[in-house]
Amino acid sequence: DVKVTQSSRYLVKRTGEKVFLECVQDMDHENMFWYRQDPGLGLRLIYFSYDVKMKEKGDIPEGYSVSREKKERFSLILESASTNQTSMYLCASSLPVQGREGEQYFGPGTRLTVT
Amino acid sequence: AQKVTQAQTEISVVEKEDVTLDCVYETRDTTYYLFWYKQPPSGELVFLIRRNSFDEQNEISGRYSWNFQKSTSSFNFTITASQVVDSAVYFCALIQANSKLTFGKGITLSVRP
DSSP states (O other), X not given: OOOEEESXXXXXXXXXXXXXXXXXXXXXXXXXXXEEEETTTEEEEEEEESXXXXXXXXXXXXXXXXXXXXXXXXEEEESSOOGGGOEEEEEEEEOSSTXXXXXXEEOOOEEEEEO | OOEEEOOOOEEEEETTOOEEEOXXXXXXXXXXXXXXXXXXXXXXXXXXXXXXTTOOOOEEETTEEEEEXXXXXXXXXXXXXXXXXXXXXXXXXXXXTTSOOEEOOOEEEEEEO
C-alpha cells in the first residue's frame, strides 16, 4: 500500500526556533512536495523536488528551505519560526509521468503551532 | 495561467440525499488533467480520480460519479445516497504541461444522520 509518513502529527515551537519537518515515502516516487493548508486559502505549494538534491520554489517559499539527500526523504526547514507559520503542513509524492504528477499521495499532515 | 474555482464553500445534507460538488477551471492549454481529492477529518488528502482533457466520458465508481464538460470548463462530482462517512473537504485540482498542480479552495461537505 502506498505510504507517505510525516515525522509528527502535532508540533509546538517557539518563535525563532529552527524547525525540521520530515517526510518519507516508500513508493520510489521521484517527485515530492510540501504544502501548507490554511482556512480559506486552500493548499499552497511551498517547495517541490523532482529528484535527489533538486529543489524548486513553489508559490510561497519565503521563510522556508528544503533538503532532499535521499530519494525517499524530503525535509522542510523553517529557519526561524514565526507565528505566521502556524499552519497545517502536508507532504506529498508522485510519479514524474505526464498527468500522473497531479496524482499525488499525501501524508497525514503536521499541525505546527508557533508561539 | 491556470485556475480552479469551487464556488461552494460549505454544503450540508441529510444522509441519503444526493449532492453535487461543482468545479470550474481555466486553462489555455489543450492538454491538461483534472483531479478530485477527499480530505476526511483525519487530515490526509486522498486521491479520488484523474481525468485527461481528451476524455469527456463520465465516470462512475459506486456512489461517486464525475461529469466532465469541456464546453463549460466544468468537472463536477456527484455523491449519490450520501453517507455520514462522506463528510469531508473535497478539492478539485488541475495540472497542465510544465506546471504545478493547482487546487481549488475546497468544499466542506457535512452529511447529517
